[in-house]
Each structure stands twice: as structure tokens, then as C-alpha cells.
Amino acid sequence: MDYFAQQLINGLVLGSIYGLIAIGYTMVYGIVGMINFAHGDVFMIGGFIALITFLILVSLGLTAIPVILLVVLLVAMAITALYGWTIERIAYRPLRHSFRLAPMLSAIGMSFVLTNYSQVAQGARVKPIPPLVTGGYTLHESADGFVIQLSNIQIIVVVTTIVLLALFTWLVSRTRLGRDMRACEQDQTMAALLGVDVDRTISMTFVIGAALAAVAGLMYLLYYGLVDFFMGFVAGIKAFTAAVLGGIGSLPGAMLGGLAIGLIETFWSAYFSVEYKDVAAFSILIVVLIFMPTGLLGRPEVEKV
Amino acid sequence: MTAPSTNTAKPATGILALLKTAFVNALIALVLFSLMVGVRTEAGSDGQLTYWTRFGELASLVAAVFGGSIVIDLLRQWIGPTGTEKLIPPAVQSGMSFVGRYLAPALLIFTLLVPVIFYDQRYILDLAILVLTYVMLGWGLNVVVGLAGLLDLGYVAFYAVGAYSYALLATNFGWSFWVCLPLAGILAAFWGVLLGFPVLRLRGDYLAIVTLAFGEIIRLVIINWQELTGGPNGVSGIPRPSFFGIPLDNSDDGLAAKLGIEYSTTHRIIFLFYLILALALLTNWVTIRLRRLPIGRAWEALREDEVACRALGINTTTTKLTAFATGAMFGGFAGAFFATRQGFISPESFTFQESALVLAIVVLGGMGSQLGVALAALAMIGGFELFRSLETYRMLVFGMAMVLIMIWRPRGLIGHRAPTVYLTQAQAISSDLVKEGHG
Numbered sequence: 001m002d003y004f005a006q007q008l009i010n011g012l013v014l015g016s017i018y019g020l021i022a023i024g025y026t027m028v029y030g031i032v033g034m035i036n037f038a039h040g041d042v043f044m045i046g047g048f049i050a051l052i053t054f055l056i057l058v059s060l061g062l063t064a065i066p067v068i069l070l071v072v073l074l075v076a077m078a079i080t081a082l083y084g085w086t087i088e089r090i091a092y093r094p095l096r097h098s099f100r101l102a103p104m105l106s107a108i109g110m111s112f113v114l115t116n117y118s119q120v121a122q123g124a125r126v127k128p129i130p131p132l133v134t135g136g137y138t139l140h141e142s143a144d145g146f147v148i149q150l151s152n153i154q155i156i157v158v159v160t161t162i163v164l165l166a167l168f169t170w171l172v173s174r175t176r177l178g179r180d181m182r183a184c185e186q187d188q189t190m191a192a193l194l195g196v197d198v199d200r201t202i203s204m205t206f207v208i209g210a211a212l213a214a215v216a217g218l219m220y221l222l223y224y225g226l227v228d229f230f231m232g233f234v235a236g237i238k239a240f241t242a243a244v245l246g247g248i249g250s251l252p253g254a255m256l257g258g259l260a261i262g263l264i265e266t267f268w269s270a271y272f273s274v275e276y277k278d279v280a281a282f283s284i285l286i287v288v289l290i291f292m293p294t295g296l297l298g299r300p301e302v303e304k305v
Numbered sequence: 306m307t308a309p310s311t312n313t314a315k316p317a318t319g320i321l322a323l324l325k326t327a328f329v330n331a332l333i334a335l336v337l338f339s340l341m342v343g344v345r346t347e348a349g350s351d352g353q354l355t356y357w358t359r360f361g362e363l364a365s366l367v368a369a370v371f372g373g374s375i376v377i378d379l380l381r382q383w384i385g386p387t388g389t390e391k392l393i394p395p396a397v398q399s400g401m402s403f404v405g406r407y408l409a410p411a412l413l414i415f416t417l418l419v420p421v422i423f424y425d426q427r428y429i430l431d432l433a434i435l436v437l438t439y440v441m442l443g444w445g446l447n448v449v450v451g452l453a454g455l456l457d458l459g460y461v462a463f464y465a466v467g468a469y470s471y472a473l474l475a476t477n478f479g480w481s482f483w484v485c486l487p488l489a490g491i492l493a494a495f496w497g498v499l500l501g502f503p504v505l506r507l508r509g510d511y512l513a514i515v516t517l518a519f520g521e522i523i524r525l526v527i528i529n530w531q532e533l534t535g536g537p538n539g540v541s542g543i544p545r546p547s548f549f550g551i552p553l554d555n556s557d558d559g560l561a562a563k564l565g566i567e568y569s570t571t572h573r574i575i576f577l578f579y580l581i582l583a584l585a586l587l588t589n590w591v592t593i594r595l596r597r598l599p600i601g602r603a604w605e606a607l608r609e610d611e612v613a614c615r616a617l618g619i620n621t622t623t624t625k626l627t628a629f630a631t632g633a634m635f636g637g638f639a640g641a642f643f644a645t646r647q648g649f650i651s652p653e654s655f656t657f658q659e660s661a662l663v664l665a666i667v668v669l670g671g672m673g674s675q676l677g678v679a680l681a682a683l684a685m686i687g688g689f690e691l692f693r694s695l696e697t698y699r700m701l702v703f704g705m706a707m708v709l710i711m712i713w714r715p716r717g718l719i720g721h722r723a724p725t726v727y728l729t730q731a732q733a734i735s736s737d738l739v740k741e742g743h744g
């Protein structure tokens with residue numbers, strides 16, 4: 001039971017990270033109707049920028065952890081958001097009225113560009129950092145000595161995710177930008193006729209998605225203490241699985257799907273086999289798409305002639 | 306990465322506006338590259354990360370973006386807005402069609418003569434075998450992507466199934482290549498049906514992701530099922546193919562001894578060359594013949610409009626399944642050939658990159674054009690060889706090329722297809738006129 005509770009905590013933390021990435025997939029799919037294959041690599045870039053900013057801040061002599069975290073978060077979000085914007089401008093916008101598979105293929109190309117760009121720029125080796133946030137709380141200690149730990153990093157990850165999710169829900173449901181986004185999602189031509197700047201709204205979607213991916217990158221860096229140039233691929237597919245599981249196009253669905261994938265992966269590793277955890281995640285993707293293509297909270301898609 | 310230079314949607318008019326756009330692009334590039342390029346991190350000997358600055362590289366990249374932005378804008382003004390219909394003079398057009406008609410036979414004759422011309426150049430023969438392997442893979446995937454319009458990102462899975470089928474059957478039971486070759490194809494086709502049956506109801510991009518996941522699952526299973534596949538160590542000691550039972554070695558029953566000629570290792574290479582050429586041509590021939598059968602026409606109809614297909618009474622699931630299985634079978638053949646050529650296979654050869662490379666060949670070739678795919682394979686693999694010295698930059702250039710091809714010529718190099726059904730006379734239609742269906 002204690003082991004189960006500990007895995008539950010670990011799974012929720014991992015799920016929060018997946019959820020943050022999944023939001024980027026789900027938003028872009030909702031508005032543009034394409035799978036942004038490069039999004040996993042944007043997450044990786046976010047992790048790298050967080051790492052580099054952190055190194056610079058530490059070497060400048062900053063010691064206050066909250067200040068460092070805040071600055072790293074803001075810098076990573078800003079620069080990664082610019083990456084998201086640039087990617088959309090270069091690789092997707094010219095293809096908006098091209099044939100169906102063109103943006104997808106362009107996105108695959110962009111994913112290769114980003115992966116190899118960071119390999120060329122930062123080297124192929126894994127980059128570890130010393131644990132930045134240490135300590136934690138012991139929630140429960142059983143008679144046989146098994147301890148349920150809740151580390152401070154886990155608290156930071158979950159709290160940040162909740163705060164961002166709240167902020168983001170407010171943005172989509174209450175602000176002008178959010179209204180524009182929902183309008184574009186329903187009917188781009190009509191939205192344009194009613195004075196919505198479609199190009200700008202789509203750009204902003206990519207910017208927000210990339211910023212959230214950067215947060216996920218930072219959380220990953222804090223939680224696992226390392227980044228490498230190839231981490232975006234698998235994390236990207238898993239986050240996409242999360243988005244599909246939650247119902248693509250639905251924001252709470254993405255978070256829910258992320259948590260589900262995180263939990264499934266953690267429990268699978270804990271009770272079955274670590275080697276096959278990725279196989280489990282990918283199999284879920286296939287099973288969900290076959291039996292429940294609309295996901296948990298998605299709307300059924302009607303194909304019009 | 307000079308990519309941000311293509312940021313501007315509208316070409317700037319005045320020289321001032323031009324400079325302003327270039328300046329803005331350079332500024333964006335500065336921010337993008339500031340940390341990723343300007344600062345280099347590396348784990349030191351004690352495991353601690355250290356960093357040093359590279360302002361020189363950063364400055365040159367930003368300058369390149371600035372210059373590139375101006376050049377591209379000028380080019381745009383010079384060529385005029387993209388998307389306008391260009392009038393090709395009839396003389397050029399007839400010349401093009403003349404070249405087009407004789408290019409394929411000429412290329413085939415040249416390919417047949419390659420081992421004669423380059424008999425002493427082992428490197429060129431090896432490269433030619435590699436190119437032909439990708440031509441075959443491209444033609445196999447072309448059935449799925451080009452004809453049936455199903456985006457398959459996990460094609461390498463069938464390649465792996467074929468390779469491992471031959472490797473395991475040959476090393477464990479000692480079966481010969483000629484028995485295993487059809488088996489490898491059948492097994493790959495079987496896996497194609499197994500995967501295809503549940504997922505082919507999905508729409509285009511969902512299907513893409515599912516096939517990608519399937520490819521990864523196959524690779525992960527190969528890595529982890531160590532008792533059967535040897536895991537990351539792979540399978541080694543895979544037997545070389547024989548000339549229909551006669552071994553190609555230096556022994557007394559070898560082919561060289563039987564023919565009474567002096568033995569040379571080049572014989573085997575040349576045999577492998579003609580073997581893959583025959584397999585590739587078989588793929589091509591079957592594809593061309595299938596296109597003329599009702600099933601092939603159903604594939605192409607499916608690519609154009611799935612809903613219309615259903616309305617006409619075509620069973621879309623069966624049609625998609627046959628396309629998937631046919632493509633997978635050719636992938637399996639190519640995999641068996643790969644295993645016998647290499648003599649050693651490991652999961653590293655079957656990564657997503659491989660799938661993307663084959664897909665890029667099909668896309669660059671114009672999705673559906675057989676000649677285009679062959680030329681694209683030649684260009685891609687040849688290009689990879691040219692960039693061999695720049696190992697790390699290779700995939701970077703590959704990714705950029707994929708994005709640029711999509712922007713510049715989304716329909717590939719040879720973007721027109723000859724229709725298989727026509728009323729009075731065959732007329733090549735530009736694929737720009739062919740609408741993509743919702744397959």
C-alpha cells in the first residue's frame with residue numbers, strides 16, 4: 001500500500017510534465033488541425049535553455065534558489081516561445097493552404113532540424129546538473145521501514161502546473177485572445193470576416209504552447225537533473241498520446257490525459273517491467289485511437305463532404 | 306540555421322524596408338541563438354557542468370541571417386511573388402517530355418551496366434547497392450503513401466521484420482536465402498495486416514502517429530527480447546546468399562570454380578547488386594501492373610476522396626489493407642536483402658530516422674511517380690554520401706531540406722502523374738490539380 005502511494009505521487013508528478021507538453025499539441029491541433037511533430041523538440045530546447053540560464057546565473061554568484069528558479073523560468077519561457085513563433089512562421093505558415101500531409105512532413109523535418117541543431121550546438125552527451133532543490137517531507141513511515149517521500153521538487157512541479165493551468169484556463173475563457181482562439185478553432189474564415197487576426201492568433205497559439213513546453217522542460221530538468229538532445233522524441237510521442245487520450249482539442253483533457261499516461265507509465269515500471277514502459281505508453285496510444293478516437297473529453301469529429 | 310531569414314511574409318519594397326526586415330530577422334536570430342549557440346556547455350572531468358562562450362560563432366550566424374534575409378528578399382522581388390502561373394515555352398515543354406520519355410530506359414540501361422563500368426571500384430558498387438536498396442524501399446512505401454495516400458511513419462518496422470525473419474531463420478535453422486526471402490515478405494505482409502486491420506479506420510495524421518508508435522514498439526521489442534533477437538547486440542553471422550544453391554566463395558563447389566574462372570570477392574558484390582536490382586525492378590513492375598488492376602485504381606481513388614469511394618461501393622478497409630500489406634511485403638523483401646548483405650543486423654538500423662528518410666524519398670520523388678522516387682533516392686543517398694565528412698550536420702541539413710521541399714515544391718520533383726484511366730488519349734496532369742483526399 002505504501003509502495004502504491006509512493007508510485008501514485010511519482011506518477012502524478014510525471015503526469016504533470018506530460019500534461020504541460022500535451023497542452024501544446026492539443027491547442028495547435030484544435031486550431032490548425034495539424035500534429036505539431038516538432039513540439040517534443042521544443043520541449044527539449046526549453047530544457048536546454050533552462051540549463052544554460054541556470055549555469056550562467058550560478059556562475060554569476062546568485063545563491064537565492066527562488067530567484068534563480070524564477071529567472072530561469074522566465075528566460076526559458078521567453079526564448080522558447082520565440083522558437084515556437086519562428087517555427088510556425090518558417091515551417092507551417094507557408095503551408096497553411098497546401099495539401100493535407102504537407103504540414104505534417106514539414107513538422108517532421110523541423111523536428112530533425114531542432115534535434116540536430118541542439119546536438120551540433122551543445123554536443124551529444126547528457127548534461128547533468130547538481131540537485132538544485134533538495135529536501136522534502138516524509139508523509140508516512142510504515143512498520144517495516146518503507147517511507148513515503150514527497151520531495152520539494154515534486155511539490156514545485158505540481159504547484160507550478162496547477163498555477164499555470166489556472167492561468168491558462170483564465171486566458172482561454174476570459175480574455176480577448178482566448179476568444180479569438182476559440183473562434184479560429186470553430187471557423188477560421190468566419191473568424192477572419194468578423195475581424196479576428198487569424199495569423200496572429202495562430203502565432204500566439206504556438207507561442208503559448210512553446211512557453212508551456214519550456215516550463216515542462218525546466219520541470220524535467222529539476223526532476224531528473226539532466227537534459228539531452230534526444231529527449232524530445234519519446235517525451236513528445238507520450239505527450240501526444242496524452243493529448244489523444246484526453247480528447248484532442250480539449251485543454252482539461254490534455255491535462256487529464258497527461259496524468260493518466262504518467263500514472264500508467266509509473267505503475268507499469270513499478271509492477272511489471274521498466275524495459276517495456278515505452279511499449280506500454282505507445283500501445284495505449286494505439287488502443288485509445290482504435291476504440292475511443294475521440295478520447296475522454298473530446299468531441300466526435302464529423303467528416304463533411 | 307539561417308532559417309529565420311524567411312520570416313517575412315510580404316517582400317519588402319524599398320531599400321530601407323529591406324534593411325529593416327533584415328535587421329528584425331537578425332535580432333530574432335540573436336535571441337534564438339544567444340544561449341544555444343553563444344554558450345557551450347560540457348560536463349567536465351569531475352562530472353560538473355562547465356560552460357564557455359562562443360560569441361564569434363554567434364556573431365557570424367546572426368550576420369548570416371542578416372545577409373541571407375536581404376538576399377532572399379531581393380530574390381523574391383526579382384522572381385516575383387510565388388504561386389503565380391509560369392508560362393513555359395512550348396519548345397521547352399516538348400523538350401522536357403522528350404527527356405521524360407527516354408530518361409527511365411536510359412537510366413535502367415545505365416544501372417544494368419554499372420557493375421561493368423565500375424568493376425574495380427568497390428566503393429561505387431557498395432554505394433550503388435545502398436541506393437538501390439533505398440529505391441526499393443521507396444517504391445514499396447510509394448504503394449502505401451503515393452498510391453493509397455496513407456501516411457506511414459513506421460515503414461521501417463516491416464523492414465526490420467523482414468531482416469530479422471531472414472536473420473533468425475537462417476542462423477537458427479540454416480534455411481537458405483531463397484527460401485527465406487518469400488517468407489520474410491509474407492511475414493512482413495502479415496504484420497502489415499495485423500497492424501492495418503485495427504488502425505486503418507483512422508484519419509491521415511492519426512494513422513501517421515499510430516504507425517510511428519508501431520515502428521517504435523517493434524524496435525523496443527527487438528531491443529528488449531534478448532533471448533530471441535540478441536537485444537542491442539543484434540544478430541551476427543548471417544549467411545551470405547548463394548547463387549541458387551551454389552555458394553559464391555573460394556571453395557571447390559563455388560561458382561567461380563564451377564565456371565572455371567578466377568575467384569574474386571567482387572563477384573559477390575556484383576551478385577548482390579543484380580539481386581537488389583532485380584528485387585527493385587520486381588517491386589516496380591508489380592506496382593505498375595497493380596495500378597492497372599481494379600485494386601490499384603481503388604487505391605488511387607481512395608487517395609483522392611475516401612467518402613466518394615465509399616459511396617461508389619469500394620470497401621475502403623480491404624483496399625487500405627491490401628495497400629498496406631503490399632507495401633509491407635516489399636519492405637520485408639528489402640529487409641531480408643539488407644540482412645544478407647550486411648551479415649549483421651542490430652536494432653540501431655531500424656530507427657525512426659530510417660522511416661523518415663524513406664518517406665522523404667517518396668515525398669521528394671513526387672508521391673506516386675516511380676521515376677521520381679528512384680531519382681529522389683539517388684539524390685538523397687548520394688547527398689548523404691557527399692556530406693559524410695560532416696557527420697553531425699548531415700541530419701540537420703536533411704531536416705532543413707525536408708522543410709524547404711515542402712515549402713518550395715510540396716508535390717516533389719516529378720509532380721505529375723500519368724492517369725491510368727482516360728477517355729480518348731493519355732494526358733499527363735499536373736498534380737497541382739489533383740486534390741488530396743481525406744485518406
